[in-house]
Amino acid sequence: MPDLKRIDLHVHSTGSDGTYTPTQLVALAQESGLGAFALTDHDSISGVREAVYAACGTNVEIVPGLELSCEYQGKEIHMLGFYIDPEDETLQKQLDTFRYLREERNKKMVSLLAAEGFDITYDALLAENPDRIITRGNIAKYLVDHGCVKSRKLVFDRYLGDDCRCFVPRDKISATDAIRLIHDAKGAAFLAHPLRYHMSLENVKKFLFFLKDFGLDGVEAIYTSHQPDDERNLKSIARDADLMISGGSDFHGDNKPQIRMGYGAGKLFVPYEILLPIRNRADRISETSKPNGVD
Ligand code: AMP
Ligand code: MN
Ligand code: MN
Ligand code: MN
Numbered sequence: 001m002p003d004l005k006r007i008d009l010h011v012h013s014t015g016s017d018g019t020y021t022p023t024q025l026v027a028l029a030q031e032s033g034l035g036a037f038a039l040t041d042h043d044s045i046s047g048v049r050e051a052v053y054a055a056c057g058t059n060v061e062i063v064p065g066l067e068l069s070c071e072y073q074g075k076e077i078h079m080l081g082f083y084i085d086p087e088d089e090t091l092q093k094q095l096d097t098f099r100y101l102r103e104e105r106n107k108k109m110v111s112l113l114a115a116e117g118f119d120i121t122y123d124a125l126l127a128e129n130p131d132r133i134i135t136r137g138n139i140a141k142y143l144v145d146h147g148c149v150k151s152r153k154l155v156f157d158r159y160l161g162d163d164c165r166c167f168v169p170r171d172k173i174s175a176t177d178a179i180r181l182i183h184d185a186k187g188a189a190f191l192a193h194p195l196r197y198h199m200s201l202e203n204v205k206k207f208l209f210f211l212k213d214f215g216l217d218g219v220e221a222i223y224t225s226h227q228p229d230d231e232r233n234l235k236s237i238a239r240d241a242d243l244m245i246s247g248g249s250d251f252h253g254d255n256k257p258q259i260r261m262g263y264g265a266g267k268l269f270v271p272y273e274i275l276l277p278i279r280n281r282a283d284r285i286s287e288t289s290k291p292n293g294v295d
Contacts, residue, residue: 005035005272008262010248015047017137019253022051029060034262035272038063040080043098044133048086070178075197079178083282084187091185105168106134112166118148136160176214186286188217188278190246205237212241217281222247224264244277
């Protein structure tokens, strides 16, 4: 009989732009009957230890992960890392650099928003987001919560969307470097939500074959916004390219209230059985990866 246990391999906590703490996510996973979830905060592994600790003695398995922002041909791409080693020093240093660059960029975006007449300062934004990676999502929430802008959609349509007046681009690593960084940290690398990059299916396929040559392990074929056709097409490409598949909701708590952990918009189902090959792959990567600090 197939294992009908449900998992979710794409979940954000307060370590980035989610509204649940890692501990609260574990409780929610238990209530929702999830067998496992991957904590995949944006460019951060700060919540992983807390999640692992909170899950001790429960039936919920934690996949230590992250979602790296990177770039391919001028587009922002997201790469998921599963079973990364949260103690890996190279990864920690790289994430520190990302954090610094983000802070500098956030300061610039806040200045531009203040110049528009909104009552926002960088310090006030920090005060509402302690110990967090602050993304445009957090800035949008601040503007809505403080009555500066009516809705999150309006914030992105007018001010913070790509190429809008208060948007500042960010220096990113390449998609192929993101794969290497994840592998060096002993994790398996999966392309996140491949249909969100405004590419035709044909170009998504080419992109996946290209990344496969650089060691890509898999693709997020199961995802909240996918229609049944999308999932079928991506699974078929994955088979052709010899890639594994992952699946997740992209849960952000109240920041994306239409998405439920493990259930997405209602129809999402990610079976537990897809986790086993991912874990095996990460084990193999871990065996061949170089020890910390040695080139
Ligand atoms: P950042 O990494 O700072 O560029 O911010 C990325 C985050 O901003 C995403 O995870 C989303 O939460 C949010 N975001 C970006 N673009 C949009 C958009 N057009 N509509 C709604 N949210 C968006
Ligand atoms: Mn996000
Ligand atoms: Mn993403
Ligand atoms: Mn995400």
